[in-house]
Amino acid sequence: MLEIAPDDVPGAGAERRIAQARTAGASAGAAAVKAAGAARRVLFSPFTNTTNPYIDIVKRVLTQVGYEVEPLSARGLLGGGFVHLFSRNTVLVFHWLELRPFRRKGTRTLLSPVGCLVFAFYCFVICVGRAKVVYFVHDHAVHDTVGVMRRLSMKLMAFVRGLADARVVHAPTFEGKYRARYLPHPLYWDVPGYEATPRARRDAGVDGAEAVAGVPDVQGVEDTKDDTQPLFAMLGTIRPYKDLAAVLDVWPQECRLEIAGNGSADYVKTLHDVMDRRALNDTVTIDARFLSDQEFEQRISGTDVLVLPHVADSMLVSGAFFEAIGRVPMLISRATPFMVWAAKKFDNVLLFDRIDQLPELVRYAQRNWHGAARQDKRELAMDEFGWLACCRQYQQFFDAVVSGTRASDERSSFN
Template sequence: MGGIAFVSPFTNTENPYIARQQEQVSAVGWQVRPLSLGALVRGRCWGLASRDNVVLVSWPENRIFTVAAVSRGLSAKGLAQFLAYAAVLALARARVVYVVHDHEVHDVKASLRRWSVRAIGLLRRMADARIVHDPSFTERYDAHYVPHPLYEQLAGPLAPSMRDTPTFAAMGAVRPYKRLDAVLEAWPAGVPLTIAGKGDDDYVAQLRDIVARRGLEDTVTIDARFLSDEEFLGRLASHDVLVLPHRVGANLVSGAFFAAAGQVRVVLGRRTPFIDWVGTQMPGVEAFDGDGELGEAVLDVVRRWPDLRDVDPSAPVEALFGDAACIAAYREVLGQPRASATQAHTPEGPASASAGRVLTAEGKTHG
């Protein structure tokens, strides 16, 4: 029987990230179990007392703030939960690995933004090791690079596109940090765009007002509702270009990228360290710098579509973010569970940016 990997949160209804992470950590040989306050109360987390076990935590800082699409305030209940989790992590002998997803919590009130940054900083300092999904930030956050999992394994090369004009999509939660209002203000007339995902009623109404004012009803569709994983991936695969307009400084990477990678021809993203890096690793990644450049960037993709329609990034996407690459990186960071060290290894993919550094039972990264 292998060591235990306690995972928090253990479920995520917004996207398949946690489920995919659990699959990959299990493939290394770890027994995946939930870490929650309820599990602690029921006495199901005694393994936290052993240095042979690990804890993988994501987004505990989100608990501090109210659940809202805009202007998230402080939550007294959430703050108490955050402090309880922080105490558990501080007292646990199991090795704590914190996944740094964001630079700050999304859409909090401006007056509270610095507190979200401080909460993330506290968690980074408490952890025995940190993981980032953008290799550009391994040094800044003293972290290991582990590829972000693809939300769906690729079926193979992309089928040829028969469209004369590409269709664009902005998928996922419809929230202000994605700057979809700025996208619509700059969107060129006559170019098809679908915005799909659950959103706050007031923000969605603002987006619809922009569409009406600019006369974009014939080409811009807003489907503001929760989409199941299957529906989300199916809608995404029916488009040619994914638009990633997220505000710079919010998150390290966008989950929508890993839903779309290998499923669409082109990703058009606001310039970030990740977009710059991944653009050197695979075809079909286009960048724009500011809101004022988005319209021209969209028209440039349309003009170049006769060439871009043949782009197929599926092979490099699989090499960069497929299960083999992710499992190999998790093995480097977590190590092989002691009780299962003789088990057969899953075939390894490309070495991660933190090759040779292993989280030891003493809780330090060596290499």
């Protein structure tokens, strides 16, 4: 089967402290309800993900707002948890259920007979229980599938969406398409107890520089004549759906780029072949291995411009965006619907529609990243995707799911 994947900062201000107090109060109220015997329970699948802290953060949010979060697994159900399927106070939460029937072989995605049985088991669980079902829609199709496999993955996703009582998307522009509720994807760095690695201060002393047609100023700041050159990075799994080979085909030879993450040997060789053909080995490096959380954190903290070239028909949002926004001075991304929405809120997000537009944006960022580095986007990012924003919105949504007060356009439908 496929692997199932992606303390308040000091001095945040009075509004955040008040919001934090409200969140704590809500949690205390939920705890009182639990003590009275009316506990609300979430059965969560998958319960762990060793390659991405996203699952753990979402579980922490739900626990914070008063839900008992337990594994949703065959072992747990057969060990006595089956009774919870018939409680109206139970919510079944699924992430990436559509990955279960598939397995990867190199760069190809194939059907897995065992995975198909697991998928069928969870669909059976959904159908027989009285518990409410929430399905998080992360992708448009299973990554790196083509032809029949891609169409099959989309059919399976549509089937699960139809079984679910409610769907969640992390991209507000897809609420209508998937009849879902938008909930923010949590920031990876705004979690109680988490301390982000400080950025190295390489962004001092700037002058003016020219603008590029069609590229907005970063809050009117243009620069730089400084000799320090920015480090561009593409971080995370190295896979075809990120279109990395096409990026290297047009990458400016004078700009430093770091590619880091786990990837298949065949695809990494393809990238090295492009680098050899274009003589990029002096400025582009590939570190093709699994990065620990600490290593990924160090890479992010040392990145000046993050590049997100994911193809538009792949995922709804990129997890790397929520590692970088508020921390990395500039982001360059393909103009997917979510990134178009994000660019309207964050003026340090630059977009391209076609891959041939990328070199101009890269050179623009090479000249102007210092001005973006001077601007602190942390508060704006926390307001949109931070811990408190997530606690507030997730509690409202899950409480509405349990009580049956969701809007009619969010209810179950095969679409």
